[in-house]
Amino acid sequence: MTESEKQELVMFLERDQLVADKSRPVGRMPLGRRMKVALWALRVFAVVVSAMVIYTFVSQLGH
């Protein structure tokens, strides 16, 4: 089947079929040590600063 025939076939798919056709499962990415450390730092940043924002919001509710 040529590329243009494939595109023509896609045009006739139902919406559900189109979603299923375009679904591409992505495998686990192999991560190096530096990348793992950076992602852990990002986790800590997100949790700590989010906690600060939530505390600030709750304290503002009291005023």
Added chain:
Amino acid sequence: MFALGLIEAGAVAILTISASTGYAVGECIGVPHSFNNSPRKAILFYAANVAAALIAAVIILIPGAPLLSIALNANVLATVLLPVALVFMIMLANDRELMGRWTNSAATNRIALAIVAFISLCGAAYAIDSFLRAVHVI
């Protein structure tokens, strides 16, 4: 004009935020989650979508609700959490198997990481400043 701008921003937010909530719920649970799916096939996606919009509507209609504080802190929280999504987007954009010839170049990555660092810095600065004021340190 300012009021019209706010109404437009709210209308866009209703669509995008509730849809992204529905998408995240569907993605986490592993059920169909797309507007391309019929409501019958992606019931949880549509339910989460409508629920997010309804909960937001109920909260802002509470008499005397601190709307400025809600809006400000919700946006600060969104800014703090944005780098998480951006980093994963950069990682996806660097996946040669997935992106093919559109894979990020080294220069694009440097610009993207600088933007992520700037957003993180701005979000953290505002959050920490507000927090220190809340605990009366400054």
